Amino acid sequence: MKRDIISSAIGIVVLTLLCGIVYPLFIAGVSQVAFPGNANGQQIFVDAKLVGSKIIGQNFGDPVINKKTGKVEMSHGNPVTTPDPHYFQTRPSGTTPADNAAGSSFANYGPNSTVTLAAIKSNIQTYIALNGRYYPGGLTAAKVPVDAADTSASGIDPEISIANADIQAYRIAAIRHLSLSTVHRLISKYTLGRGLGFSGEPGVDVLEINLALNRLSPSTR
């Protein structure tokens, strides 16, 4: 009994040093030397300012200004935003505020719930309101790709489906006065393929394509 207690006490401290300190430091050392970009989160800088991480989705929205007060509308301490039509929009997010990379969370919408139905309907409406009039023939719910209507898992999904990007392309081309083929070229350039050609689904990296758009035709603001 006494022997076991002594060995246990020493054992757990030794394991803490080995697996809890040495091991993470070792991985950090190797990664910071071999893959410094990845290990620090693939940060993207524009004009020496950190504008995001390549693999973290962000909110490409504008704060809503209250016309009466002239102030930014707030909801639970966070600014209310509306999608900025100049940019490709990321997927619906379940975090508060949207695309909160400091507090990721699932939306946890159940499959048979009216709450889910309401959320999906509202996402569809937002999407159609934003893209419908640019899309030839207009958009209906049945034409909205599921990734644009369903909330992502992480709330910071960096990618959208190619079908989703193709629909948004009409709006981007019209608003930014670009040819549709230019936008399509960007879409294929910033599409991340499947792992090993079969694992997962391809998706368009929204931050990267938006930055490319800004380089091509600076945002009007």
Add this chain to the structure above:
Amino acid sequence: MTFTGWLTIVVFVVVLTALAWPLGRYMAAVYTGEHTFMDRILRRPERWLYRILRVDATRGQDWKAYAKSLIIFSLAGWLLLYVILRTQGLWSFTGLNPEGFHSAPWNVTFNTTSSFLTNTNWQYYGGETTMSYFSQMAGLTVQNFASAAVGIVVAVALVRGLVSRSGKSIGNFWQDLIRTVLYLLLPLSIIIGIVLVSQGSIQTFEAYLTVHGVSGLTQTIATGPVASQEAIKLLGTNGGGFFNVNSAHPFENPNGFTNLVEMLAVLLIPAAMVFMYGRMVGKPRQGYAIFATMMVMFLGAAVVAYVAEAHGSPAQHAAGLHTGVIAGSSGGNLEGKEQRFGIAGSALFNVVTTVTSCGAVNSALESFTGIGGAVPFANLSASEVIFGGVGTGLYSILLYVLLAVFLGGLMVGRTPEYLGKKIEAREIKLVSLGILITPLAALFATALATASAAGRASIDTAVAGHGPQGFSETFYAYLSQANNNGSAFADYTGLIQPNAGNLGSHGITFADLLGGFEMMFARYAPMLFALAVAGSLAGKRVSPAGLGTMRTDNATFVVLLIGVIVLVGALTFFPALLLGPIVQGLTGHLYS
């Protein structure tokens, strides 16, 4: 459904088998003391560790001594982890608490500590809003190693009991523990960790990033030493995410390739242990029979989940969405799933982590369709024997094997024996108790939680509504904790956290304590029964197989074994499953 989706499942199974077989050989060598290629590097540190821990690794232990060492070591780990988590602020001097997090409340910490000790990694807290880097590394990561090792050594001890020709020794706990960490978990974690970083996972000690977003909004990005914890979280079938959304987070699981690597990492050791088993008992075919049993059930689960999720959910259809495959989108129920994994990558991942006791998720289980969500339920109802957790999977299925042998013996009217050892009343009593304890704990806790207002306080009716979903998530919570799985229908909570920082957060004591005690009870009680079976078998003589001996390495036995597992699971859980996921799967009705 898509061709690449099916291909993912096929490739996964083939690569898994190809990797598990050699690892099983290696593990058999490690636990029988044979020479391995790692000896040159590891033999010396191994001896140092024995000296530092003051243990005599050559001394064999009977099952009681083995169990005593195991329990005391676990208690020491519990105490240290609880103290580290409750004194989180004090460790800020290490520079590993850049966000200045306070400790979580005592009740949540009780739950978290019990959870990581028992290899469950049930999480009521959100990693990036609660835990400092120090707590994640020196607290949680350490138990990811230790709890995995404890699970593995129990299985190894049980196998030794089965093969022992004489005497009472089932090995030495300290030797098994240290060899597991040194020879198995650390090297594999280093490999997987570096692979993950090479693909975009992060490993940094810097503070969270402040981003000036493209459209002018500010964004804070949580970072940390993620890859090191991610690797062992998967390899040790622990499952506790560095971030709240676990393997759905792009820093934990950056792309389709890492998704594949992570799934392989989860099943690698549990699958290898089956091959190890066949080798250690000197009859590889016995291992293949168990492997076949597990694989058949696994494939069934994977196919059902994929088909169900690809079909889409009632809520989607009611909203008028088209959920079929179109050009540029694979369709399906993408609610709570990431674009880069798609339907197949999400369904398969969650099947992989719920057949094992891993419980990591790369998509929201709560948002799976009724039938898709019933698959994790069924996996848990089978008590983690479809590969199962590291170690726990093997010792749990061996209990089922003994039960199947006993039932088979009754059918043909002969004394049941397994590997030449007679299975008698004492063993069957221990086996039955070992098998029934987990379901008992799960159903008892679920009943308590659904029947009491204190339990229902954990359901957020605003999201779950008042329909079967609230019952499903409660049942899942206690089923998952009893099976030491840790995956969740994540709307069920034991922590109220009003702010992004954790000031002002408080736990829901009922859910925290009930879950905490349940996890420990359902972890250590079956372990003790497994070790007792090992001790009981170790002393038995081996009699040569005769003409009337029932074979346990052919297809007939595989069918019998699957039958026993399904029967026990169905008899125990069917009424409860009916009230939740099955109702939801059978109806297009939406509940408010």
